[in-house]
Each structure stands twice: as structure tokens, then as C-alpha cells.
């Protein structure tokens with residue numbers, strides 16, 4: 001992979017990370033206990049009131065937030081992993097067969113960790 005492509009992909013990853021982090025901030029707050037670990041967010045539990053319908057609404061909003069949060073946390077983990085791989089030089093290598101992943105695929109989905117062939121073979125995984 002040439003330097004320009006590499007740089008482009010890194011930029012994409014960092015931009016994606018920002019978007020995902022923004023999203024996480026709207027549904028939750030960072031877990032103080034594990035503030036070292038920037039992948040860990042807790043969904044905020046809303047407080048509408050103490051009436052039964054208010055409590056029901058709180059639970060429903062909270063479970064929506066949890067679902068979004070889990071999705072976003074998965075994204076941010078993938079992004080951080082890709083950034084780490086860029087750092088240690090293992091980025092763009094298929095984790096299954098060890099062959100380089102198609103650059104065009106990486107440009108579209110920079111967090112890809114397997115090549116198209118393996119992806120097809122292992123359909124459903126990752």
C-alpha cells in the first residue's frame with residue numbers, strides 16, 4: 001500500500017472515530033471507573049419522574065440508548081484496532097489468511113480485518 005493511500009485511510013479512521021465518539025456522548029457518559037479505557041461508555045438512565053408511565057418511558061429510552069451504545073462501542077473498538085494495526089504495521093492484512101486486503105475495500109470500509117475471499121468463506125462472521 002502506498003503512503004498516500006495509507007494516510008487517506010488513517011484520516012478516514014480518525015474521522016469515523018470522532019463521529020462515533022460524538023454519538024456515544026449523546027447516549028451515555030464515559031465510565032469513570034475505567035476512564036483509562038476510552039472504549040467504555042455507560043448509557044445514561046433518563047429521569048422523567050416517578051409515575052408508572054414515566055418509569056416505563058425511562059426504561060424504554062434507556063434500552064434504546066443501550067442498543068445504540070453497544071453498536072457504537074463495537075464500531076469504536078474496530079476503529080481503535082485498525083489504528084493500532086496501522087501503528088504496528090499489521091494494517092491491511094487479512095486476519096484469516098494473512099494476505100493483503102484489497103485497498104479499494106479498505107477505502108470503503110477502513111475497519112475491515114479480513115479479505116473478500118475469507119469474508120465470503122466465513123459468511124456471517126465479523
Ligand SMILES: [Zn+2]
Nearest residue numbers: 094097115118
Ligand atoms: Zn483472507
